[in-house]
Amino acid sequence: MIVRSAFSRREFLTTAFGGFGAVALTSLFAEQGRGSDPLAPKEPHFQPKAKSVIFLFMAGGPSHLDTFDPKPLLNKLNGQPRPAEFGDAKYQFVPKGAKLLGSNRTFTKHGRSGIEVSDLFPQMAKCIDDIAVVRSCHCDKVVHSAAQYELFSGRVVPGFPSMGSWVVYGLGSESQSLPPYIVMPDSHGALEAGQPMYSNGFLPAVYQPTMLGSGPRPIRNLDLPPNVTSEERRKTIGLIRDLNEAGGDGDDEFAARIRSYDLAFKMQTEAPELFDIAKEKKETLELYGVGAKPTDDYGRRCLLARRLVEKGVRFVVVVSGGGDGTMQWDAHKNIEENHKRMAGQTDKPVAGLLTDLKRRGLLDSTLVLWGGEFGRSPEAESASGRDHHNLGFTIWLAGGGIKGGQAVGATDEIGLRAVEEPYHVRDIHTTILHQLGLDQEKLTFPHLGRRERLTLVEGKVIKQIV
Numbered sequence: 266m267i268v269r270s271a272f273s274r275r276e277f278l279t280t281a282f283g284g285f286g287a288v289a290l291t292s293l294f295a296e297q298g299r300g301s302d303p304l305a306p307k308e309p310h311f312q313p314k315a316k317s318v319i320f321l322f323m324a325g326g327p328s329h330l331d332t333f334d335p336k337p338l339l340n341k342l343n344g345q346p347r348p349a350e351f352g353d354a355k356y357q358f359v360p361k362g363a364k365l366l367g368s369n370r371t372f373t374k375h376g377r378s379g380i381e382v383s384d385l386f387p388q389m390a391k392c393i394d395d396i397a398v399v400r401s402c403h404c405d406k407v408v409h410s411a412a413q414y415e416l417f418s419g420r421v422v423p424g425f426p427s428m429g430s431w432v433v434y435g436l437g438s439e440s441q442s443l444p445p446y447i448v449m450p451d452s453h454g455a456l457e458a459g460q461p462m463y464s465n466g467f468l469p470a471v472y473q474p475t476m477l478g479s480g481p482r483p484i485r486n487l488d489l490p491p492n493v494t495s496e497e498r499r500k501t502i503g504l505i506r507d508l509n510e511a512g513g514d515g516d517d518e519f520a521a522r523i524r525s526y527d528l529a530f531k532m533q534t535e536a537p538e539l540f541d542i543a544k545e546k547k548e549t550l551e552l553y554g555v556g557a558k559p560t561d562d563y564g565r566r567c568l569l570a571r572r573l574v575e576k577g578v579r580f581v582v583v584v585s586g587g588g589d590g591t592m593q594w595d596a597h598k599n600i601e602e603n604h605k606r607m608a609g610q611t612d613k614p615v616a617g618l619l620t621d622l623k624r625r626g627l628l629d630s631t632l633v634l635w636g637g638e639f640g641r642s643p644e645a646e647s648a649s650g651r652d653h654h655n656l657g658f659t660i661w662l663a664g665g666g667i668k669g670g671q672a673v674g675a676t677d678e679i680g681l682r683a684v685e686e687p688y689h690v691r692d693i694h695t696t697i698l699h700q701l702g703l704d705q706e707k708l709t710f711p712h713l714g715r716r717e718r719l720t721l722v723e724g725k726v727i728k729q730i731v
Contacts, residue, residue, distance in 0.1 A: 303471050304438040304445060309702025314666025314731070315632040316439070317574040317581075318432065318697060321567075321615055323607070324456050324586035325409070325593025328368075328641035328651055329659040330680045331604055332383050334400050335372035338678040339643055343367030347644060351681050357407055358597065359644045359652040365679065366645035369601060378670035385608035388616035394670040395619060395628065396663045397730035401674025401683035404639055404690045407655045409595075412638035413458035418466065419691055419721045423458070426466035426710075427474070428694055429580035431719045432701060434472050435708045439577030442536055444475035446580045447573060449566045452479035454588030463582065467712045474582075479562065483569065484540060539576060542568050553617035559606070564614040571621050574631050585611050594637055598650040619663060632665025632700050634693070643679045657683035660693060665700045666731060673729045688727055695724030699731060 330336055342348070342365045372381040376394040389396075406412045411421040418425040426434070429446040438445035448463045456462070465473040477483035538544070542555065542565060553568045554560025563585055570581045585607065586593030596603035615635065622628040640658025641651035657676035663669055675685035695705050698719065705724060709716040 303469065304433070306439055307435065307437040309436060310704040310707050311702050313700065313702030315664070315700040316436075316630045317577075317579050318429075318632045318634065318665070318701070319570045319574060319618070320429075320580070320582045321611075321618075321633065321635045322582055322584045323594050323611070323635065323637040324413075324451065324584055325590065325595030326412075326637040326639045326641060326653055326658070327594040327607070328596065328600060328604060329400065329657070329676070330641060330643065330651070331368045331370045331600060332385060332608075333381075333398050333659045333661065333672075334676060334680055335370075335381050335383075336368070336643075336676075336678060336680045339365060339680060340367035342679065347679065347681070351677060351679055354642070354654070354656055354681060355407060356642055356644070356646075356652045356654070359642055359646050363644040363646070365643055366600070366649070366651060376670060380670070380672050385604055386612045386616075388612045389619075392616050392619045392663070395623065396661050396669050397667050397727075398659060398661045398672040399674055399688055399693070399727065399730070400657075400659050400672055400676060401685055401687045402636070402640075402658050402660045402690065402693065403683045403687055404655045407639065407653045409457035409638060409653070411458075412653075412655060413456060413462045416636075416638045416690055417458075417462045419694055419719050423461035423464075424466055425717070426468045426472070426719070427463050428697065428719055429463065429474055429582065430465040430468050430472040431708060432580050432698075432703070434468050434710070435698075435703045436579060436701065438579060443539070443573065443576055443578050445578060446472070446474045447477060447578055448474045448582040449477045449483065449569065449584060450479070451584045451587030451592075452562060453586070453592040456584075456587060456593070467717070468710055479566075482540070483566075484536075539572055540569065542572070549621065552621060554613040559610045560613045563611050564617065567614040567618040568621075571618060571625075571627070575625070575627060596641060596650050597652065598647045600641070600649060600651050603650075622664060628664040630665065632667065632697060633663045634660065634697065635662075636660030640680075643681050656681060657687075660690075662693075662696070662730060667700065668730050671730065673727065686729075689724065691720045691722070691724035692727055693724075694719050696727045696731065699726045 344364050346362060347365055370383040370385060372383055375382050375390040378394050380393045380398060382390040382393055404412055404415050406415060406421050414423055415421045417427040433445045463474045550556055553564035555564040555568060566583045570583050573581050594607050622631055639653055639655040642654040646652045657680060673686060674688060676682060677684045698705055705718055705720045709718045
């Protein structure tokens with residue numbers, strides 16, 4: 266006789282194990298003969314140059330005009346109206362007739378390539394010969410949420426898979442003890458587009474991201490509970506799996522949750538050491554700025570990103586900026602204060618990551634992407650700030666077969682519009698897929714009667730940098 270429990274199976278699994286159902290996503294089913302594993306490694310469509318991606322997401326929109334795209338004419342025209350020959354632009358907060366705002370930054374040529382980099386990034390500038398700066402990016406929307414959705418999913422509305430989910434769908438996972446797709450948010454809070462920008466959308470739930478916390482212990486409850494042995498935990502996981510199979514309800518999200526318990530067990534037995542960065546050499550910690558202000562938080566997360574890809578994690582997002590706009594690269598009121606602070610938190614960790622990946626032989630196989638959802642306006646907002654700007658901005662790529670030491674594309678003389686070799690964010694997506702050996706036309710999924718893909722309409726590979 267079957268006795269009805271006071272809790273449903275779904276309720277039990279949701280509350281069990283200290284919330285480890287939220288840790289996503291792999292399974293041991295294939296090993297145990299229980300069917301194919303959707304996260305098993307898959308063959309790429311052609312020979313790849315990279316096998317993993319680290320996206321350094323500068324949330325809020327860093328100013329191209331104050332970072333990687335110097336504009337002497339903008340400085341010369343400081344305080345004057347925008348000349349009519351540059352055309353018009355739609356902003357969120359800058360009124361018509363606003364005056365141009367020059368940059369107080371000093372740009373200096375660095376490396377063998379002689380690429381000009383702002384004094385905001387003295388450490389990153391040392392790595393410029395490994396970086397390909399794309400100065401002619403553009404996107405479709407000028408508000409945070411829509412632009413963030415487009416940057417991650419190629420669409421300006423939620424509900425579509427992020428590039429991280431698409432990559433894992435196309436290539437599977439190289440690790441059975443770690444999630445294949447991990448997001449490390451900023452400790453200051455959520456962004457305008459929220460968690461949906463990182464999500465799996467209509468792809469099966471097994472391809473959703475794992476969201477880590479902040480601080481020295483980004484995953485809670487990673488250790489086994491007191492007085493619980495590995496064998497006891499293994500039996501509990503087996504019972505949960507058997508209960509699920511007995512139901513046979515075919516619920517995709519429920520199946521993904523069951524897979525997460527298998528992953529949680531593997532992580533409890535194999536992963537605690539991975540997340541203990543205190544065991545790194547002192548020189549490595551200093552390289553990332555761990556243990557020092559203001560670089561400790563972002564430095565920890567960049568170091569963890571290196572450790573994750575080293576262990577086979579496919580896609581890692583390390584977010585800079587969160588919560589209130591002043592805590593993001595969202596410099597509406599004071600571009601100087603905002604960007605000095607945000608750059609001070611990230612410059613050393615980003616350079617440390619590139620340096621560390623290179624010396625460990627990981628930069629060749631790890632594609633690093635840096636950028637925000639858009640740039641900032643040439644016109645002033647609130648006298649000393651800059652508004653959102655989607656018509657021309659900068660994103661850079663490094664590693665993973667990218668040919669560094671070059672700047673491609675250009676905005677006009679005041680940084681208003683991408684005019685030379687303009688690249689839409691879908692072209693960034695296409696280039697990332699290309700380096701991973703994925704064909705945008707083959708990486709598709711049926712949804713509502715059509716085969717959807719990351720790039721919506723066809724993107725183009727940025728050939729100069731691959």
